[in-house]
Amino acid sequence: MNIKIIREYSQDLNVLYVEDDKTLCHNTKDVLENYYKSVDIAYDGQEGIDKYLSYFEKNGYTYDLVITDINMPKMNGLELSSTILKENPEQSIIIISAHDEVSFLLEAIDIGIFGFLTKPLNNQKLMQVLYKSSMAIFDHKIVKNHVEHLEELTFHLEQQNRELQITNSQLEKSMRLLDTIIHKEEILHPKKELVRHESKYDKDFELLREQLISFTENDLFELMELTNECDVIIIDIINNIEAIDITSRSQLATLFKKYASTLAMYSFFNDFSVAFMTFANTLENNPLPTNEETIKNIFLFLETFIYDLNRWHNDLLSADESKINAFDASNITNMRLITNMWIEQEETGAVSLDAIFNF
Numbered sequence: 497m498n499i500k501i502i503r504e505y506s507q508d509l510n511v512l513y514v515e516d517d518k519t520l521c522h523n524t525k526d527v528l529e530n531y532y533k534s535v536d537i538a539y540d541g542q543e544g545i546d547k548y549l550s551y552f553e554k555n556g557y558t559y560d561l562v563i564t565d566i567n568m569p570k571m572n573g574l575e576l577s578s579t580i581l582k583e584n585p586e587q588s589i590i591i592i593s594a595h596d597e598v599s600f601l602l603e604a605i606d607i608g609i610f611g612f613l614t615k616p617l618n619n620q621k622l623m624q625v626l627y628k629s630s631m632a633i634f635d636h637k638i639v640k641n642h643v644e645h646l647e648e649l650t651f652h653l654e655q656q657n658r659e660l661q662i663t664n665s666q667l668e669k670s671m672r673l674l675d676t677i678i679h680k681e682e683i684l685h686p687k688k689e690l691v692r693h694e695s696k697y698d699k700d701f702e703l704l705r706e707q708l709i710s711f712t713e714n715d716l717f718e719l720m721e722l723t724n725e726c727d728v729i730i731i732d733i734i735n736n737i738e739a740i741d742i743t744s745r746s747q748l749a750t751l752f753k754k755y756a757s758t759l760a761m762y763s764f765f766n767d768f769s770v771a772f773m774t775f776a777n778t779l780e781n782n783p784l785p786t787n788e789e790t791i792k793n794i795f796l797f798l799e800t801f802i803y804d805l806n807r808w809h810n811d812l813l814s815a816d817e818s819k820i821n822a823f824d825a826s827n828i829t830n831m832r833l834i835t836n837m838w839i840e841q842e843e844t845g846a847v848s849l850d851a852i853f854n855f
Contacts, residue, residue, distance in 0.1 A: 499530055502623060506531045506630035509560035512551070513537050514544035514576060515592070516568040524617065528563075531626060541571025545579050560633050563590045563613075577609060588633050590625060592617070646796065653800060660826050707762055708817055715758050720809050722755045727802050734795050737788050745779060748798075752776035768824045775831040782838055794837050801830045 511532045515521035516539050528535045536551070536559070538544040544564060552558050562580060566573040577589050590611045610632070611625045729748050733740050753776045759769035785791045808823040 502531050502627045502630060505634040506626065508533050509630060509633060510551075511535045511561045511563060512544065512548055512559040514539075514541065514562070514564040514568065514573070516540055516565060527622070531630070532561075540568045541573060541576040543570075544576050545571065548580055549583075558584055558587060560637075561588050561590065561629060563592065566591060566593045586636075588629055590629060645793075649793070649796065656829060657826065660829075663825070664822070704764065704817055707764070708820065711762055712812060715761070716809060716812055719755060719758060720806070722751050722758075723802050723805050723809070726751050727799070730795050730798050730802065734792065734799065737792055737795075740784065740791060742784065745784060749776050749780035752779065764820050768821070768828065771828045771831055775835060778835050778838060785838065790837065794834055797830065797834050797837070801827070801834065804830065 564573040588610045592613045756772035759765040811819040
């Protein structure tokens with residue numbers, strides 16, 4: 497195992513190394529600096545905990561890895577480790593011990609130490625432990641960052657939905673006010689012209705009802721099947737980002753076009769179908785993003801978009817005309833958001849959250 501392999505995981509990590517033998521401390525620090533972004537040292541356990549807490553206060557995050565000897569003055573390595581783990585149970589700690597300290601190692605296992613090294617330090621064993629610990633820390637940070645990122649994206653989506661709910665509420669109030677005005681007009685002016693207008697309204701409403709019933713009986717289930725097919729492709733892409741190719745994108749665009757074409761057969765879906773077809777063409781005609789993080793964000797949003805479509809489908813099963821366009825604004829906003837992410841990546845690389853929501 498060589499330095500290059502280890503540095504693939506360790507080069508961005510920060511280390512605290514605690515050792516009371518100053519000569520050994522500085523020699524080992526020189527070795528560790530070949531692997532890690534930074535290496536701070538302390539000469540006893542108390543100085544080690546002081547530096548650990550000071551580092552967190554200064555930076556807002558802790559060291560990625562702590563390496564400590566067991567036998568030290570003021571505070572030994574186990575006491576140091578126990579104190580740190582009480583503050584941060586996720587902290588990765590490697591203990592360095594002599595061969596005759598078996599009882600200390602058993603205690604270290606109980607408090608949750610990540611790994612062990614024995615004195616005198618063996619270069620091959622050192623590299624193995626550093627590789628194992630660095631890879632675990634690297635993977636943990638990726639998962640943690642991904643979860644935090646998803647939580648932030650979810651927060652923004654929830655905020656958008658709240659704003660849309662407020663807008664819908666305002667529209668409902670306006671509609672109720674309009675109904676009241678019309679009702680008063682009918683009472684005050686029961687004219688023949690008004691009767692003719694009411695008759696036209698009834699015919700238009702009846703036509704709308706007939707089209708909606710036709711849609712729910714003939715085409716709604718086809719839309720459900722299309723979104724299920726899209727869902728399978730999107731989940732497969734999320735799980736295999738590195739293997740995404742033009743075929744997956746083409747399949748998805750084709751399904752979206754079928755969806756938009758079905759919507760286009762009904763006048764009450766006109767705006768939504770046009771937006772959907774434009775969205776499908778964007779996916780088909782623009783190159784795949786080159787940044788894996790951007791790709792992952794796009795397809796996580798697409799997964800949320802499909803979820804919203806399925807929720808809308810379930811509402812439409814009731815053939816309630818008030819729900820026909822209830823989600824149009826939300827769905828069109830989501831398509832614009834995904835389109836911005838897809839196109840902006842060509843100029844900016846990975847797309848930041850600020851850029852995503854700036855439309």
